[in-house]
Amino acid sequence: MGDLTGVVIRSTGSWATVLSSSNVVVECRIKGNFRIKGIKSTNPVAVGDKVDFRMQENEDSGVIHGIHPRHNFIIRKATRLSKQSHIIAANIDQAVVMATIASPRTSTGFIDRFLVTAEAYHIPVSIFFNKYDLYDTAQQQQLEKMVKLYTEVGYVCYTTSVVAGIGIEEVKDFLKGKVTLLSGHSGVGKSALINAVEPGLNLKVGAISDYHLKGKHTTTFAEMFALKDGGYIIDTPGIKEFGLINFEKQEVAERFPEMRELMHNCQFNNCTHVHEPGCAVKKALNQGKISHSRYNNYLSILNDEYFEEKEWD
Ligand SMILES: Nc1nc2c(ncn2[C@@H]2O[C@H](COP(=O)(O)OP(=O)(O)O)[C@@H](O)[C@H]2O)c(=O)[nH]1
Numbered sequence: 355m356g357d358l359t360g361v362v363i364r365s366t367g368s369w370a371t372v373l374s375s376s377n378v379v380v381e382c383r384i385k386g387n388f389r390i391k392g393i394k395s396t397n398p399v400a401v402g403d404k405v406d407f408r409m410q411e412n413e414d415s416g417v418i419h420g421i422h423p424r425h426n427f428i429i430r431k432a433t434r435l436s437k438q439s440h441i442i443a444a445n446i447d448q449a450v451v452m453a454t455i456a457s458p459r460t461s462t463g464f465i466d467r468f469l470v471t472a473e474a475y476h477i478p479v480s481i482f483f484n485k486y487d488l489y490d491t492a493q494q495q496q497l498e499k500m501v502k503l504y505t506e507v508g509y510v511c512y513t514t515s516v517v518a519g520i521g522i523e524e525v526k527d528f529l530k531g532k533v534t535l536l537s538g539h540s541g542v543g544k545s546a547l548i549n550a551v552e553p554g555l556n557l558k559v560g561a562i563s564d565y566h567l568k569g570k571h572t573t574t575f576a577e578m579f580a581l582k583d584g585g586y587i588i589d590t591p592g593i594k595e596f597g598l599i600n601f602e603k604q605e606v607a608e609r610f611p612e613m614r615e616l617m618h619n620c621q622f623n624n625c626t627h628v629h630e631p632g633c634a635v636k637k638a639l640n641q642g643k644i645s646h647s648r649y650n651n652y653l654s655i656l657n658d659e660y661f662e663e664k665e666w667d
């Protein structure tokens with residue numbers, strides 16, 4: 355039997371689900387050693403990988419024997435203390451952090467961490483504010499503030515309500531023809547939004563199952579769905595953190611576009627923008643040109659424990 359190609363839509367370790375180029379879903383075993391140089395990963399093949407596979411004789415399953423070069427991939431630590439990493443997804447065109455001012459309220463710390471991660475991987479990233487139907491007047495005002503803040507920094511924001519059908523057409527346009535990674539707290543409405551965009555998928559909606567999984571420390575896996583209008587969306591249930599591996603402290607400010615723009619004006623070229631004299635970033639902060647919430651989240655990322663552990667490999 356000849357060689358086939360396809361894209362991985364689910365991957366659970368030694369098995370992967372592949373959507374073939376002729377649109378057939380095939381469960382495949384992974385054969386061979388597909389290690390990435392310098393990274394110990396728990397999964398050799400990830401969602402979004404383009405792969406070569408063969409059908410097994412007299413079986414309806416296949417064997418993956420080749421992975422096409424990835425144009426990018428996003429990883430995290432397999433577990434908090436582990437030195438192994440887990441590839442969440444590969445070949446991503448754009449990412450979304452889904453937030454809400456309602457429940458479960460999303461902190462700017464969470465949003466900024468995700469933005470920084472996407473910036474580090476050079477993946478364009480946008481923000482969805484969901485559950486608009488639930489916002490009271492104060493929450494609407496808060497939304498306006500957040501949208502203004504993040505738009506000024508350079509991120510496109512969408513306001514959505516799956517329940518009231520707000521913003522769905524805009525989201526469809528945004529997703530068309532692209533591979534999009536959708537992330538956000540459990541219960542924020544990721545599955546509900548995917549269903550609204552692609553009703554045939556019938557994803558399970560309701561945070562209970564996700565919370566359940568969290569409590570049991572079960573690893574959950576990203577899953578990719580093909581969209582009828584072209585493109586794919588990757589749901590990331592239960593994935594709370596997108597770890598930055600091999601990320602240097604000096605890099606953090608570069609991942610804040612508004613700081614990146616100014617830091618060449620700092621007096622010291624190794625300025626960390628914390629306490630150094632002649633710091634252009636702190637000056638802009640004091641002039642109100644950089645937001646306090648963004649700056650505080652910058653400091654909090656700088657203080658992350660993973661900068662203390664140097665021995666990652
Ligand atoms: N009021 C309201 N509820 C929503 C909206 N979107 C999702 N939900 C509800 O939020 C809960 C969690 O949604 P789900 O899609 O499972 O979140 P996920 O964990 O991010 O996939 C469900 O009860 C949904 O019905 C929305 O726009 N407005």
Ligand SMILES: [Mg+2]
Pocket residue numbers: 544545546558559564591
């Ligand atoms: Mg979900």
Ligand SMILES: [Zn+2]
Pocket residue numbers: 617620621625626627628630632633634635636
């Ligand atoms: Zn500085």
